[in-house]
Amino acid sequence: MASLLSWIFSRASATSLAVHDNEPSILYNQIIREGSEHHFAGRLAELLTNSGNAWPPKATHAETWPSPLRKYNIVYQRIAPFLPVRESSLDDAENRRLIDKTRALIRALLEEEIPIPAVCETLEECSRYDNDTMPMSGWLGFYSCLASLRHAYRWGVLPVVREAQNEKSLQFPRELDIPWPYIQRRVGITSPGGSLSSNSYYNLDARREIVYSITSGMGEEHNRTELWNGLLFVEVEDKALPMYRHISQAAHFLEIEDYPSTISTLEIANEELKVAFKHFYDNMNDYNLVPSLWLPYCQGFQGWTLEGINGVSGGQNILIRTLDSFLGIRPWPTEEEEALHLPLAQRNWLNCLRNFDIRAVAQKKGNEEVIKQLDHMVTQLRLWRMGHMRRMQRYQVHRPERNKMTAGKSLVQDDSVQTSDESVMVNHLKQMLSRIVHT
Numbered sequence: 414m415a416s417l418l419s420w421i422f423s424r425a426s427a428t429s430l431a432v433h434d435n436e437p438s439i440l441y442n443q444i445i446r447e448g449s450e451h452h453f454a455g456r457l458a459e460l461l462t463n464s465g466n467a468w469p470p471k472a473t474h475a476e477t478w479p480s481p482l483r484k485y486n487i488v489y490q491r492i493a494p495f496l497p498v499r500e501s502s503l504d505d506a507e508n509r510r511l512i513d514k515t516r517a518l519i520r521a522l523l524e525e526e527i528p529i530p531a532v533c534e535t536l537e538e539c540s541r542y543d544n545d546t547m548p549m550s551g552w553l554g555f556y557s558c559l560a561s562l563r564h565a566y567r568w569g570v571l572p573v574v575r576e577a578q579n580e581k582s583l584q585f586p587r588e589l590d591i592p593w594p595y596i597q598r599r600v601g602i603t604s605p606g607g608s609l610s611s612n613s614y615y616n617l618d619a620r621r622e623i624v625y626s627i628t629s630g631m632g633e634e635h636n637r638t639e640l641w642n643g644l645l646f647v648e649v650e651d652k653a654l655p656m657y658r659h660i661s662q663a664a665h666f667l668e669i670e671d672y673p674s675t676i677s678t679l680e681i682a683n684e685e686l687k688v689a690f691k692h693f694y695d696n697m698n699d700y701n702l703v704p705s706l707w708l709p710y711c712q713g714f715q716g717w718t719l720e721g722i723n724g725v726s727g728g729q730n731i732l733i734r735t736l737d738s739f740l741g742i743r744p745w746p747t748e749e750e751e752a753l754h755l756p757l758a759q760r761n762w763l764n765c766l767r768n769f770d771i772r773a774v775a776q777k778k779g780n781e782e783v784i785k786q787l788d789h790m791v792t793q794l795r796l797w798r799m800g801h802m803r804r805m806q807r808y809q810v811h812r813p814e815r816n817k818m819t820a821g822k823s824l825v826q827d828d829s830v831q832t833s834d835e836s837v838m839v840n841h842l843k844q845m846l847s848r849i850v851h852t
């Protein structure tokens with residue numbers, strides 16, 4: 414296994430950043446066409462239609478929003494250069510001044526730019542069920558913009574500092590509060606903060622460049638690390654889509670007891686999964702993601718830690734949740750937990766896989782070859798989790814200006830507790846790994 418992992422990690426390659434045009438792909442059209450054939454295909458097709466008619470999701474930004482909403486984009490682009498600093502201060506009073514200054518700037522720009530009555534009127538109109546003033550892709554981009562503004566207000570300065578981490582609650586400007594419930598309803602999430610979807614999937618334009626950057630003016634290495642922090646999640650979804658189609662077909666074939674088709678489809682899905690994982694291994698490297706910069710300049714901003722609510726975690730990505738759901742790797746998050754960060758269409762897809770529980774069905778039907786194919790997929794997932802855990806340890810650098818925090822678990826600990834960021838995260842990931850080892 415050690416040699417397999419070292420082979421995996423030695424393979425660093427540059428990925429071409431192609432322009433992703435607006436033409437739906439052949440695969441997209443196939444999935445939409447097949448949507449009426451069975452319920453698994455139906456949920457997959459809905460995932461795509463609710464993700465900007467694409468997968469990975471395709472958000473569109475200011476140019477597709479009604480004009481009052483475009484002002485939010487202007488505000489973000491104006492505040493972005495004020496967020497990151499090269500050197501963090503270790504002085505709490507100095508950091509408080511900095512946070513308050515950024516928040517005052519954001520409030521002033523919002524007051525200057527945002528026409529509240531027009532925004533309310535527009536959001537009401539766009540929310541009517543028969544209204545197509547703003548396409549779904551526009552809603553996704555707007556969600557990304559508002560989430561970025563809310564996270565910017567929440568932290569005030571990057572790298573994030575303990576002075577902001579210590580806040581337990583925070584009042585947001587009304588310009589940032591008013592649109593939020595409209596977004597929550599339209600997208601189907603409940604968190605007051607962002608998610609992997611808003612901050613990564615929906616934060617790239619058609620050229621796959623970051624729209625709401627948090628490393629403005631910091632230089633090439635910071636920018637590249639920020640880009641890959643989102644791009645890697647998106648590109649593995651590019652590779653995973655063919656597999657989603659095949660696992661949905663395999664579930665259907667097993668349901669109707671067509672064993673030869675179940676087996677051959679799972680074989681293909683296993684090959685496709687290899688391709689997606691290889692892309693992850695090839696690109697999670699120190700060039701794309703500089704270890705000393707990831708935690709201070711990318712991860713911190715993704716946290717939330719207000720009123721006990723978690724921020725963004727890699728765990729909110731769809732590939733791994735799809736595999737956990739398809740393969741019955743428990744415990745699954747509660748509906749309430751998952752609704753915080755996962756848009757409704759993503760949850761519906763996962764839940765239809767969970768409800769079927771293919772490994773339990775295969776066991777009951779006793780088809781050895783189906784079980785073997787599914788076990789092979791479990792092994793691939795287990796190896797990936799080990800590889801990811803090993804790789805991510807390089808990113809757990811110590812930062813004196815902040816408390817220990819995993820963005821996803823919002824685990825901000827008291828300084829008197831003698832655990833490092835690293836051990837907190839590694840313990841958490843070991844728990845995740847033990848789930849899968851013991852299934």
Ligand code: HEM
Pocket residue numbers: 641642643645646649693697702707725726727728729730732733798801805808819820821822838842845846
């Ligand atoms: C971009 C580079 C990445 C870095 C530096 C990174 C780092 C981390 C860290 C530190 C954690 C633990 C903290 C937490 O839960 O918030 C984590 C969790 C996780 N990450 Fe990543 N990650 C990266 C990319 C990815 C990608 C592309 C995927 C999916 C294909 C992924 C999937 C996960 C999952 C599923 C978890 C939750 C633990 C688990 O289920 O095993 N990560 N990641």
